[in-house]
Amino acid sequence: MNKAITDGLVLMPPPFAQGLDMWSREDGTPGSLTYDGADDAALVPADQDFADCLELLKTEEVQCLRHMGQTPILPGCYLRVTARVKALSGNLPEVRIAAWAGDGNGDHVADLVETGPATPLTTYGKVETVSAIIGTGHRGGVDMPWGLAPVYAHVGLDLTGQDGGVVRIDDLVVEDVTAAFLRDMMNWVDVRDYGALGDGVTDDSAAFAAADAAANGRQVLVPEGRFWLADHVTFENRVRFQGTVSMPADKRLTLTKNYDLPTYITAFGDELEAFRRAVAVLFNYSDHESLDMGGRRIELTEPIDMQAAVANKDFYAIRRVIRRGQFYAKPSSAWDSVQVTSQATYSTASPTKLTNVANIASIPVGSLVQGLGVGREVYVREVNPGAATLTLSQPLFDAAGTQTYTFTRFKYILDFSGFSALDKFVLDDIEFQCDGEASAILLPPAGQIFHLRDCFITKPRDRGITSHGKGCYGMLIDRCQFISNEQPMRAQDRTTIAVNINDNDAKIRDNRVVRFAHFLVMHGSGHVIANNHWFQGDTETDGTRVAGIVLTQPNVKTTITGNYIDNSFIEWTNEHDAAPDFSSEYTFGGLTVTGNIFTVNDVAPWFHWFVFKPHGPGHFIQGLNLSGNVFRAINGKIDRVDHVDTTHAELDMTLARNITVQGNAFNGVAQVIANPVTLEFDIASAQTTWTLEFGDILPFGGRVRTVTSVLAENAIRGDTGSPVSGMPYAKPQQGSDGRSVALVWPEACKGRVQVTARMDNPV
Template identity: 55%
Template sequence: MNKVITDGLVLMPTPFADGLGVWSSGDGTPGSDTYDQSGNGAFVPADQHFDGCLEFVKTNSVAKLRYMGQTSILPGCYLRVTARVKCLSGALPDVRIAGWAGQSGGSHLGGVVETGPSVSLTGYGDVVEISAIIGTGQRTGVDMVWAEADYGHIGLDFTGPNGGVVRVDDIEIEDITGAFLRDMLGVVDVRDYGAVGDGVTDDSAAFEAADNDADGREVLITKGTYFLGDSVTFVNQVRFEGTVEMAEEHRLVFQKNFDYATYVDAFGNEELAFKKAYQALLNFSDHESLDLCGRRITVTAPIDMQAAVNNRTQFETRRVIHNGQFQAEPGPAWDDEVVLAQATYSAADPKELRNVANIASIQVGSLVTGNGVGREVYVREVDVAGSIITLSQELFDAEGTQQFTFTRFKYILDFSGFTKHSDMILDRVELRCNGECSALLIAPFGNLFQVNDCQFIRPKDRAISSIGAGCQGMIIDRCNFESDESGTPSHLRKSQCFNTNANDVKVRNCRASHFRHFAVMHGGQSIIANNHFFNGDDEPDGVRVAGLVLTKPNCSSTISGNYIDNCFVEWTNEHDSEPDVPGYSFGGLTISGNIFLSIDGQPSTRWIVVKPYGTDQFINGLNVQGNIFRTYHGSIERVEAVDTTYADLLYGRMRNILFEGNAFHGIDQPTRNPHINVHEQESVDSTWVVDTENYLPFGGRARTIDALVPLKAIKNGSNSNVFAQPYAVPEKGANDDEFYIVWPEPVKGEIRYSVRMDNPA
């Protein structure tokens, strides 16, 4: 910046050779005495040091020399005034740059410094150069700050003893704003502190020095490639024109502008930038969140989140990654890795496979399949030396030695390298798998992993996988899951949204379409609320599969306010190595206020299916209330069933089951428990046989009769009123779904009854 060049500003005073009439011995204001008038000054055309100069005798205590032309003072403009003087004889004076600050209209600007540093002349004939800087800003090196001045009359002051004969060379005034430009713009350049930027020299010390000196200004990383041989932390704002290179273990931290965009500028590579930003997030306590700045990050291979941090295997402090998008780039890095290996399983060690062949090839996070293996069983740990694999869940029927298949899906964000990771939050993040890969694999242990307002677009295998207890207290809120298998019939699909293994999971206000399963959930105290998951297809009389699979029988969970569309709730104990041992059996489940829908589904479709994997199982605590069951284009035989593929339930041990307040549309046989109805006996009989007509859930027995209320007079064969009290005999008929009302004599009439298939006590 130089106003002389850019704006044609004239700063240089006229030389003494052009006349002394414009050089004042006063303040330089119009009307003040000039050296041409006073006779005390003379122009000397030749001097051994100067090409023409002013000579005068100092006679006043402060002898002034001012240029009477108005030198403009502009905001943001800095002027350096330079003069060379010498004393020929007499007393040696002191000299300084000086001026008179003026405002528009010709008034004097008071209250400002109008003199520069004073210099003493110490010898005759010795040329002394003096200078001072005038400007509008209070900056280091500015001698005279004239913030409100419009112009000035600039020159010299001679102070000290009188009588000296002095000569003054032509005074120079130049625009040196460029010297202050970096300070004015708040910029510190790392090259000024020794940074080389050749990609070889270690510039970390220069980076630190520049940041230490910035003092609130922006640190500029000019063009170049800067190798950093150590970790660097910037306290001040930083801007990158060049890029940096550093080892995996070294960290780059930005305290002022900690966001993904800065890391992209720093490293010039989207994936590496995210890894280094995440590394800093877990190693720097001043920031709890990483803003992706709405950027799309193209990912060419799974991001190993623990390897990115390198120095931590556990982390349990709240951290957030938010506001961005990850997009998988097609390539072989996303291919599943499949290992077939023989192993031995024993229910005595229910979460271990032993004597595992080819164990070194099996990765943590692999899905395990084989005979007797339930859904969503993963490898949690691999002990190569001991040939032992630790599983996420127990196996229900895999005793002995057999061959298992271990399939390692590839995930965009893979946290499985951590032994424990708690309080991690993904917020407003879109993971675009595009049919190439899975989305998110969480750590084997941890609490409160949260996924809020996120988009999972077309995962090839899984959107979210839990391989252990890292899902304890997990929260999935307001997320959208879009399948890559929309055109595939529902029973042939293989992808799913998520699974869980631990307790206290909250899944709320989510939407999912066309997966095989919305969720496979083990653990208790879960809340599944206000979600819409639909798994239908275009097949006529289409086969429907479970949308929500609960694998803990005593689950203590609620399923409320959901739209369960062309799929069903399946309740199993497939993750139990001893499924014949009942324990608490099935119980603690509330299904309320949901909308169940079927379009073009097979009549055999059921919306609530209990599937026991061992004998002696029963239900103790099931509340199904206020739901809507509806079909389009066809009808459904009934809403609930027991899948007896492996075993049936003990109907004589059913307790605390409630089916009431539900609405049925297009359902052949509604379900109620208690079943309240009216029995009309048209001919006299002492034993009335009451058929529950398949209203009781799960084909249950007529076990408990709660009430018998006559609606009309009970009459005997003589048509006389009978006021005797009957009693009920439960569990009659071929299927135990009838009961008897026994009277002391043959009677007829009409009675309202309430019957249950369970024991409510």
């Protein structure tokens, strides 16, 4: 490479004989002093060694000579500046090549080496040749490595040492010497040099391995062509693909030094195939914990079977990450759901089994199960065609006997159902553009700590994230956004669900969820739901709203904290229980709902933000903290925030325990609620028994079960007006609804009291 030849660049400064007005005694920049007319400089027309040349008398500590023209500095280009100099008389100086570095704005680029090695002039009349190389790279032999900031130079030389000497200088020479560095700059080996043909037929895997072995730190070049690799190939050096490769489905191309999706796309020439190949390596080479998609978008017309991509494993327990990319589902019949109707038998003795399943071979694993007595988000976990049985993700609450079920298998962009178990898998900064064509993610049937962070799930056709087994144990969903494909629809007409959970210890944090039928359908316990914003409203006046969170286990040991709960409610059921009637198990309890913002607008007065829906009789509330929340209704008022849906059964409020409802703010709510609650009562006429009505202020239709304090305000007085010193006793659960307290005094009296009562036993 020689830019003077290939690009016609003018590198050489003009001869001195053309005038000294283009030669600066400073740095060479416009306006600097020149040697034109200077007393210490003269043109010599016929030197015996140089012909025309410049004669200088050294009068300064560093006598500078710079060409005022701009010598271009190009990336990857190396210039050698050469000067021939001889001393005539006086003190003998030293000579060095020097240059001034300028950027594209004409400014000086500081902190660079701008001088070459110094050469002393030791003998009068002896011609010395001094040179230095200027280049962009820090390479051996480069005297002035400047990087990419400078775009031009004012080249020249310096005289250093004692003043008083006279020297003559021949015309400066600037040469492109990039060719001297070409071997290092093109530091690669070509697979063709090791026998690769690239004809798409011949097995080039041995040639690839030989080229990699010979590279020894250099890059391997795969030139134009189609290279067939019949065996595994691992590159220990970086690879640059100009051509493409193909290989059997069970073979892997491992790129240890440039393991990223863009390189695999270049290698295989197809985005989807490249992703599958890169995933296979991710699960088979311990040197890589993550696959960087490099911001690339993969267009899909069918689901990606993740286990089939890996091929040789169906269980993996070492942390793996896929990050920084986008999947886009394009229209295709491959996204259409498979729906099968089949008769089957259910028995509570085997709560997660369907037996005698007709047409069982047609029912895919991961299918949603629907039928009478089937709770929400029940899926097929396993299929046993030989025994004609299905394993379900959850029990059925009222389906004993034989009936016809509908099994619907949604199609997902990433389908992990082929794994038997998968632990510690992370999707980071991935966008799932489902576009109403596909659902997003089907989890593996078992595993723990599946983690989504900073992901976008946009317009899924049916589901965002589905768990059809126990692959959601300890699941983490952080800072993700879920956008529904059903936003224009009325809330009650939507069917899509963002996430379902079957197992314990999920952490759902800092997410934004827009207009799904439900945000979360959650079984299990130990969940943390914090700092999310989900909203499920519509444009209908006095519209119906549906649950944002559905808890399907009675004792949940869960916190719902710091969320913005917008035009939806929390629904607490036991619909995933084969024996939903209360016996000796834990009942509804273990839930903390604190510090949330609840808002709703344009709804009917009977809307409620917190709803119990027991699916069997005998249940009660044992451990609930509903405190420090803000409730606000806009464009209309609602009756109250709490409700018990008695479609299937009622709660036994006579057994309520450990319920705290305190410190909440109510706006646009007709009836506030609290437990314990303190009310003030004025009795104007003397009576022995004061009947104190607590009405509807106790939550969930609760009865006054305990009175914890009675405090008189001022004196309690009898008929004559004299103070009464005797103390009353309280009789709770009075009246037909048990919401009154009888306060019985030793004598007839009147006055004002503050009474604190509870709907529960506090312990």
